[in-house]
Amino acid sequence: MKELHNIIHREETVISITGLHKSFGDLEVLRGVDFNLFRGENVAVLGKSGTGKSVLIKIIVGLLTRDQGEVIVLGQHIDQLVGKELDTLRLRIGFSFQSSALYDSMNVHQNLAFPLIMNRKTMSKAEIDFAVDEVLDSVGLANKNKQMPSDLSGGQRKRIGIARTLILKPEIMLYDEPTSGLDPITSAEIIDLINEVQERYNTSSVIITHDLTCAKNTANRIAMLHKGRFLKVGTFDEVFGSENEQVQGFFNYNFIR
Amino acid sequence: MAFRTKKQYILSKGLDEYFKGVHSAWKFTGLFFKEVFKRPFHLREVINQSFEIGLKSLPLISLTGFIVGIVFTKQSRPSLEDFGATSWLPSLIGIAIVKALGPLVTALICAGKVGSGIGAELGSMKVTEQIDAMEVSAINPYKYLVVTRVLATTITIPVLALYCSFVALYGSYLNVHAEETSSMIAFYQSAFKTISFLDIFTSVTKSIVFGFTIGIVGTYKGFNATQGTRGVGRAANQAVVLAMFLIFIEEVLIVQVANWFRFF
Numbered sequence: 003m004k005e006l007h008n009i010i011h012r013e014e015t016v017i018s019i020t021g022l023h024k025s026f027g028d029l030e031v032l033r034g035v036d037f038n039l040f041r042g043e044n045v046a047v048l049g050k051s052g053t054g055k056s057v058l059i060k061i062i063v064g065l066l067t068r069d070q071g072e073v074i075v076l077g078q079h080i081d082q083l084v085g086k087e088l089d090t091l092r093l094r095i096g097f098s099f100q101s102s103a104l105y106d107s108m109n110v111h112q113n114l115a116f117p118l119i120m121n122r123k124t125m126s127k128a129e130i131d132f133a134v135d136e137v138l139d140s141v142g143l144a145n146k147n148k149q150m151p152s153d154l155s156g157g158q159r160k161r162i163g164i165a166r167t168l169i170l171k172p173e174i175m176l177y178d179e180p181t182s183g184l185d186p187i188t189s190a191e192i193i194d195l196i197n198e199v200q201e202r203y204n205t206s207s208v209i210i211t212h213d214l215t216c217a218k219n220t221a222n223r224i225a226m227l228h229k230g231r232f233l234k235v236g237t238f239d240e241v242f243g244s245e246n247e248q249v250q251g252f253f254n255y256n257f258i259r
Numbered sequence: 260m261a262f263r264t265k266k267q268y269i270l271s272k273g274l275d276e277y278f279k280g281v282h283s284a285w286k287f288t289g290l291f292f293k294e295v296f297k298r299p300f301h302l303r304e305v306i307n308q309s310f311e312i313g314l315k316s317l318p319l320i321s322l323t324g325f326i327v328g329i330v331f332t333k334q335s336r337p338s339l340e341d342f343g344a345t346s347w348l349p350s351l352i353g354i355a356i357v358k359a360l361g362p363l364v365t366a367l368i369c370a371g372k373v374g375s376g377i378g379a380e381l382g383s384m385k386v387t388e389q390i391d392a393m394e395v396s397a398i399n400p401y402k403y404l405v406v407t408r409v410l411a412t413t414i415t416i417p418v419l420a421l422y423c424s425f426v427a428l429y430g431s432y433l434n435v436h437a438e439e440t441s442s443m444i445a446f447y448q449s450a451f452k453t454i455s456f457l458d459i460f461t462s463v464t465k466s467i468v469f470g471f472t473i474g475i476v477g478t479y480k481g482f483n484a485t486q487g488t489r490g491v492g493r494a495a496n497q498a499v500v501l502a503m504f505l506i507f508i509e510e511v512l513i514v515q516v517a518n519w520f521r522f523f
């Protein structure tokens with residue numbers, strides 16, 4: 003794995019969240035989240051299972067609506083957008099699902115071509131095929147065009163999922179547990195992929211993970227979600243150098259077991 | 260970890276949820292009429308779905324229609340013979356099949372075969388987040404998945420119902436032909452003699468309503484599937500039960516309304 007050398011523009015915030023609250027029925031999940039993501043920056047979000055990490059990024063793309071607070075993405079209040087404006091903003095955000103969420107009735111090529119066919123009406127078939135091959139190559143699965151998602155391994159599905167969001171050339175990437183359930187070698191490949199994407203497309207990313215190796219090697223900053231709030235935000239050493247009991251618990255759990 | 264707080268209900272938990280369900284089903288249906296006239300139309304997907312639905316249910320509908328025709332004719336003959344009115348057999352069969360049995364049998368078969376298929380397909384797309392994946396890549400899943408399928412069932416099921424009626428009449432003709440010599444043309448002529456334009460119109464309208472119901476119920480149940488793979492099975496199952504229930508209610512209502520028109 004190599005060093006991070008992305009250029010962060012601290013003067014420009016691409017995601018700005020203040021006082022975010024979200025409940026499901028009588029279950030309070032987020033209770034006052036404050037968060038900023040700068041252009042060009044990678045932030046890893048850590049936290050126990052069920053703390054609302056997926057809920058947080060689903061609010062950022064507008065898949066879920068917030069109860070209270072402000073969510074500004076690329077300068078726009080996402081919850082106030084509808085129709086075309088929302089679509090335009092969403093095309094600038096890539097969302098890689100925890101479960102990959104590949105369309106299982108389509109083969110790999112069709113999965114990747116689908117967002118282009120639907121959104122880039124002016125592209126010819128040849129241009130689309132070229133774009134698909136290019137992005138497949140960049141995730142290291144150049145010859146998998148005709149495979150069905152059910153015939154792929156978990157790691158390959160993750161990569162196709164990432165490729166499907168990359169094909170629209172987003173400015174922000176949201177990764178939901180890109181390395182969960184993968185062996186260490188495949189995880190390392192995904193980590194490299196995330197960093198390559200960062201360099202090549204100059205994206206800003208939020209990476210949700212349980213995996214400290216992934217967090218350490220992809221993120222400029224780490225944010226710990228605990229009891230519906232960010233407990234600690236800072237560089238890897240700042241966060242894990244702190245005396246905080248919860249943070250230490252997470253750290254020890256990850257390394258001792 | 261998340262926290263729990265007490266929540267107030269207006270009536271009771273069950274009733275509140277029931278009315279919320281009815282409200283969301285209405286909204287889901289209303290959205291169809293808003294979206295169906297808007298671009299993009301995804302015509303290719305409508306055609307694909309129509310073929311899929313048509314081909315999938317064709318064998319079963321052919322068989323059922325044929326058997327219904329034969330059995331119904333066989334069973335009616337003795338009663339008519341008692342009155343010495345066997346010459347009325349074709350018109351009786353014609354009325355029964357074109358006005359009632361054809362559309363109803365087709366709708367019930369399609370509710371089972373097509374409705375459950377749509378419910379399961381969209382349900383599994385929902386629980387594996389494929390529908391969310393469409394939404395985040397700026398594809399309107401309601402337009403792409405719901406509108407296309409509902410249009411396909413609404414177009415295909417009336418065609419299947421007419422086809423079913425013809426097959427049933429053919430089955431009936433074979434039975435009549437076995438007992439007495441009559442030509443097929445003469446049989447069809449007397450079968451249609453007592454059927455008016457209003458009857459055909461009502462029958463087709465009914466099929467259109469049934470087709471729409473099967474599509475909407477299947478997609479609604481699929482779109483609202485929850486709780487993983489168990490939810491997929493439940494969506495498919497509920498799609499069939501609710502569609503059949505609504506089809507019976509609609510059958511009664513439409514026949515009633517058509518009867519009012521008869522007196523004008």
Ligand SMILES: Nc1ncnc2c1ncn2[C@@H]1O[C@H](COP(=O)(O)OP(=O)(O)OP(=O)(O)O)[C@@H](O)[C@H]1O
Pocket residue numbers: 026031049050051052053054055056057058100261
């Ligand atoms: N659509 C929903 N409806 C109801 N409850 C939900 C919904 N989505 C999430 N929740 C609840 O919100 C809580 C947080 O869920 P979330 O998926 O964000 O957890 P997470 O931090 O991503 O966990 P994991 O690491 O296991 O993925 C969970 O208790 C979950 O049950």
Ligand SMILES: [Mg+2]
Pocket residue numbers: 055056057100178
């Ligand atoms: Mg999650």
